[in-house]
Amino acid sequence: MITIITDPMPDDAAMRALWLSAWGNVGPQSFQPVLKHGLGHVGAFDGMALIGFVNIAWDGGIHAFILDTSVHANYQRRGIALRLMERATEVARERGAQWLHVDFEPRLEAFYRKAGFGPTSAGLMRLD
Template sequence: MLELRIDPFPSAAELNALIFVAWGRPQSRDFTAILSRSLAHIGAYHDNQLVGFVNVAWDGGIHAFILDTSVHPDMQRQGIATRLVKEATRVARERGAEWLHVDFEPRLTGFYRACGFKPTKAGLIKLV
């Protein structure tokens, strides 16, 4: 059975492993400082194993930002990402955010629209 946990603080090894299998980006990062400043983060656990994750960063005011939505490939296409984003939306609203932003690759447009996001115009500068 899948369990969603609010602010679970998974270990760096767990989170790096999930991001690697979900996105193919090897990382060796300690997320403790990032997550401690986030408005919220949600972990999806199956048999006590981290299989999904989303971070809700914020500006300290009314704007929150969905980041790092990840689901283990073996668990994809089961609605886990949708549940994570909907729970992140609920928690962000409950914690005082008035706006929830997300940036995503074009191939994820349908997913985020199904989660309730509307298209907007925005600006972007690539720094690296």
Template sequence: MLELRTDPFPATSELNALFSAAWGSWHSRDFAAILSRSLAHIGAYCDDRLVGFVNVAWDGGIHAFLVDTSVHPDMQRQGIATRMVRLATELARERGAEWLHVNFEPHLTGFYSACGFRPTEAGLIELA
């Protein structure tokens, strides 16, 4: 049974394993400092195993940002990401954000549109 948990602070090893499975080439990171400054984050658990995750970063004011939306490949196409993004949207609103931003690749346009996001123009500089 799938359970969504708000602010679960999963272990770094759990997050790195999920991101590695979901994204392929992943460089392990320590998430403790990141998650402690997040507005919210949601973990999707199946039998106490982390199978999905989304982080709601923020600017400390009215802007929040969805980052790291991930679902384990074995669990994709089951509505998990949609449920996490909708809960993240509700939490961002409840916690005082007035705008929720997300950047995504073109093939995810339909997904984010179905979650209520509308297209905007934005800029991006790759720093690494």
């Protein structure tokens, strides 16, 4: 049974395993700053195993931002990401955000539309 948990504190090893499966690399040196400094985050668990994650970043005011939507490759296409997005939306609303933003690649548009996001124009600059 998959459970969705608000603000879990998985260790870096669990986050790296998920990140490697979902993104093809191990991610940042440590995930702990991400877990401690945003508006919140949501995890999906199969028993004790972290199999999904969404970060809710925040501008300190009324805008929140979805980042790092991740589901382990073995669990994709089961509705887990939508469940994560639903809970992340609730958390952002409960914690005072009035706007929830997300940027995504064109191939993910149908997913984010299904999750309730409308179309916007945005810009992006790579800094590294």
